[in-house]
Amino acid sequence: MERLRNHYLFPEISARELEHIKKYPNEKVIRLGIGNTTEPIPEVITLAMSDFTRALSTPEGYRGYGAEQGNMELRKAIVKTFYGDLPVKDTEVFVSDGSQCDISRLQLLLGSNVTIAVQDPSFPAYIDSSVIIGQAGGFEDETGKYQNIVYMKCGPQNHFFPDLSNTLRTDVIFFCSPNNPTGHAASREQLEQLVEFAKENGSIIVYDSAYAAYITDESPQSIYEIPGAIEVAIEISSFSKIAGFTGVRLGWTVVPDELLFSNGFPVIHDFNRIVCSCFNGASNVAQAGGLACLSPEGAKAMLSVVDYYKENANILAESFASLGLNVYGGVNAPYLWVHCPGLRSWDVFNEILEKTHIITVPGSGFGPGGEEFIRVTTFGHRETILEASTRLKSLVLV
Numbered sequence: 001m002e003r004l005r006n007h008y009l010f011p012e013i014s015a016r017e018l019e020h021i022k023k024y025p026n027e028k029v030i031r032l033g034i035g036n037t038t039e040p041i042p043e044v045i046t047l048a049m050s051d052f053t054r055a056l057s058t059p060e061g062y063r064g065y066g067a068e069q070g071n072m073e074l075r076k077a078i079v080k081t082f083y084g085d086l087p088v089k090d091t092e093v094f095v096s097d098g099s100q101c102d103i104s105r106l107q108l109l110l111g112s113n114v115t116i117a118v119q120d121p122s123f124p125a126y127i128d129s130s131v132i133i134g135q136a137g138g139f140e141d142e143t144g145k146y147q148n149i150v151y152m153k154c155g156p157q158n159h160f161f162p163d164l165s166n167t168l169r170t171d172v173i174f175f176c177s178p179n180n181p182t183g184h185a186a187s188r189e190q191l192e193q194l195v196e197f198a199k200e201n202g203s204i205i206v207y208d209s210a211y212a213a214y215i216t217d218e219s220p221q222s223i224y225e226i227p228g229a230i231e232v233a234i235e236i237s238s239f240s241k242i243a244g245f246t247g248v249r250l251g252w253t254v255v256p257d258e259l260l261f262s263n264g265f266p267v268i269h270d271f272n273r274i275v276c277s278c279f280n281g282a283s284n285v286a287q288a289g290g291l292a293c294l295s296p297e298g299a300k301a302m303l304s305v306v307d308y309y310k311e312n313a314n315i316l317a318e319s320f321a322s323l324g325l326n327v328y329g330g331v332n333a334p335y336l337w338v339h340c341p342g343l344r345s346w347d348v349f350n351e352i353l354e355k356t357h358i359i360t361v362p363g364s365g366f367g368p369g370g371e372e373f374i375r376v377t378t379f380g381h382r383e384t385i386l387e388a389s390t391r392l393k394s395l396v397l398v
């Protein structure tokens with residue numbers, strides 16, 4: 001725990017917001033920082049949860065513990081909806097209380113004796129959970145890197161994909177696509193390279209597809225679209241950003257039967273053991289909601305909320321572009337990744353806050369590769385996004 005970065009990103013942002021509010025008590029602050037969903041969950045989904053909940057008060061509808069791996073009907077629906085013809089079986093799907101929790105359960109599975117690689121920049125939970133479990137033997141150096149973790153730099157210069165010919169071998173590779181924070185969805189060719197690299201090195205890929213529903217181009221929505229991936233990859237995913245379940249809490253992890261440790265033992269057996277010993281299954285109310293999400297009516301309703309956020313992304317991307325800045329992301333993810341060449345990302349954060357009263361996230365909070373960038377969330381009510389857009393258009397960054 002001592003080795004964790006001292007200042008976790010989001011509390012630091014909140015502290016600066018509080019200071020700002022004290023300084024400008026009459027200004028309305030717009031929060032485009034933390035990636036939290038804002039729009040109501042469609043009723044077809046919440047009604048299923050409330051019906052299930054009310055039934056818990058009846059002798060016929062009461063349910064106690066369920067299967068630790070999740071309700072089989074939901075596991076089947078996840079396979080049908082997200083994996084279609086891909087070689088994923090319902091028995092390989094573990095329903096969970098969200099992918100952040102699964103990241104830590106996977107760390108428990110992998111233990112402290114493995115080496116890891118992450119994209120730089122990346123979602124902070126991969127590194128933090130590695131440090132917590134004891135993988136990062138070294139402390140953070142002056143650039144903000146942990147000495148024992150391999151950082152795979154991903155920026156516009158390499159099409160947001162690491163140069164694998166120069167990447168050190170590790171036991172585990174965390175890979176997020178579409179990426180938080182850059183918004184980049186890896187192409188099929190890029191993912192083929194990644195799978196090949198993992199095969200050559202005997203590495204396990206932990207593939208985070210939490211934002212797959214936001215993909216609008218040809219990019220794969222699952223690592224299992226790549227031939228051979230079932231032998232090297234675990235996929236984690238979530239209902240948080242597709243269905244607004246950030247508070248309800250529901251996700252899943254796929255561990256294929258074909259994925260083996262170097263001694264030939266199936267990884268799925270150990271993961272099952274971790275799930276049974278350290279979890280006890282996702283809330284049955286949340287699972288009832290998940291099942292409703294995957295009904296034809298529920299799926300249509302939840303995807304219309306995704307489209308709403310995508311329109312927000314268009315509006316904000318246009319505002320940042322009008323300032324002459326290069327804007328990445330937004331097309332395949334609910335985040336914009338805005339490049340401010342030559343400027344430090346905390347300085348840009350401060351300047352935008354000071355001049356427009358808008359909270360963003362400094363890119364350096366996602367790793368040293370995020371310096372010169374800010375991340376902007378496109379989750380928000382439309383009127384707030386439009387107001388932010390108006391304020392941004394008159395911004396002059398110095």
Ligand code: PLP
Nearest residue numbers: 098099100123180210238240251
């Ligand atoms: N993975 C990524 C890339 C995320 O950005 C987030 C949340 O922002 C999560 C996982 C966590 O998702 P969950 O709400 O399912 O724990």
